[in-house]
Amino acid sequence: MKRHLLSAADLSRDDAELVLRTAEELRSLADRPIKKLPALRGRTVVNLFFEDSTRTRISFEAAAKRLSADVINFAAKGSSLSKGESLKDTALTLEAMGADAIVVRHAASGAPHRLATAGWTGSSVINAGDGTHEHPTQALLDAFTMWRHLGALDGRRVAIVGDVLHSRVARSNALLLRTLGAEVTLVAPPTLLPVGVDGWNVETSYDVDSVLPKADVVMMLRVQGERMNASYFPTVREYSRRYGLDARRMAQLQDHTIVMHPGPMVRGMEITADVADSSRSVIVEQVTNGVAVRMAVLYLLLGGSEPAGTTERDAA
Numbered sequence: 001m002k003r004h005l006l007s008a009a010d011l012s013r014d015d016a017e018l019v020l021r022t023a024e025e026l027r028s029l030a031d032r033p034i035k036k037l038p039a040l041r042g043r044t045v046v047n048l049f050f051e052d053s054t055r056t057r058i059s060f061e062a063a064a065k066r067l068s069a070d071v072i073n074f075a076a077k078g079s080s081l082s083k084g085e086s087l088k089d090t091a092l093t094l095e096a097m098g099a100d101a102i103v104v105r106h107a108a109s110g111a112p113h114r115l116a117t118a119g120w121t122g123s124s125v126i127n128a129g130d131g132t133h134e135h136p137t138q139a140l141l142d143a144f145t146m147w148r149h150l151g152a153l154d155g156r157r158v159a160i161v162g163d164v165l166h167s168r169v170a171r172s173n174a175l176l177l178r179t180l181g182a183e184v185t186l187v188a189p190p191t192l193l194p195v196g197v198d199g200w201n202v203e204t205s206y207d208v209d210s211v212l213p214k215a216d217v218v219m220m221l222r223v224q225g226e227r228m229n230a231s232y233f234p235t236v237r238e239y240s241r242r243y244g245l246d247a248r249r250m251a252q253l254q255d256h257t258i259v260m261h262p263g264p265m266v267r268g269m270e271i272t273a274d275v276a277d278s279s280r281s282v283i284v285e286q287v288t289n290g291v292a293v294r295m296a297v298l299y300l301l302l303g304g305s306e307p308a309g310t311t312e313r314d315a316a
């Protein structure tokens with residue numbers, strides 16, 4: 001593993017599989033009455049969130065605490081400094097406090113990369129979502145969830161449906177899933193597919209109904225209204241009718257096919273409540289798995305002492 005996790009493309013197949021295997025060992029901790037290991041005792045993890053988040057921030061916090069790290073939560077939203085300056089000043093402050101890892105979410109694509117490479121900090125930087133760019137730990141937890149349900153992902157077909165244009169989840173998933181040998185189809189209206197998607201090494205489609213029957217995994221994405229400065233589809237009703245996952249569409253899926261969503265969901269828009277709460281839905285499991293995967297990432301990047309049961313790993 002490299003020192004930072006900025007992009008899903010930073011992960012070789014071996015790295016990704018090491019994270020998944022480590023997460024599997026750490027996941028069992030969630031079922032124990034005392035959910036804590038001493039692996040990162042004395043280490044400091046800073047959660048630096050410049051943008052709103054519920055599950056990702058809590059998930060990183062739970063992960064760091066379960067490994068006995070000290071956790072500092074820094075919600076930087078509302079800062080009046082320009083982004084470049086505030087990021088640098090904040091990084092210097094955190095450096096002075098001796099942070100070992102900085103988990104950063106920022107509205108600007110590339111902010112975590114800048115933080116990692118500008119020489120402001122010696123910490124490991126973990127990208128927890130940067131603008132419309134990447135969200136590598138989400139892709140890892142999604143791959144982990146698929147892997148637990150389907151086994152090896154080679155040749156598995158994953159349909160990612162919705163606002164791909166604004167989705168860092170879609171980009172990171174496409175990269176990681178290709179690394180792990182899965183076939184990816186991005187399904188969206190033409191206005192919500194990114195320019196340059198031809199270079200992603202994935203299939204694209206505008207027609208969800210032709211893709212669903214072949215999929216082993218259907219991942220629904222939220223329409224990211226907060227990142228839209230124009231009108232990308234006529235009405236919500238029209239969007240739901242063409243691209244939403246409802247019971248009728250769910251009936252086209254193969255028996256083993258699972259339905260995923262990174263959250264937050266807009267029930268009734270991209271997914272109906274009955275689908276979200278159905279037995280195919282693994283959405284709540286994704287959240288549980290997120291903690292185990294982030295524990296694995298922190299553990300592997302910070303090179304903590306052996307967790308119980310882990311036999312071998314790279315010395316970071």
Ligand code: NCD
Nearest residue numbers: 056129135169222262263264
């Ligand atoms: C996503 C994000 O923030 O990129 N959510 C998440 O991290 N679980 C997707 C979204 O906001 O729709």
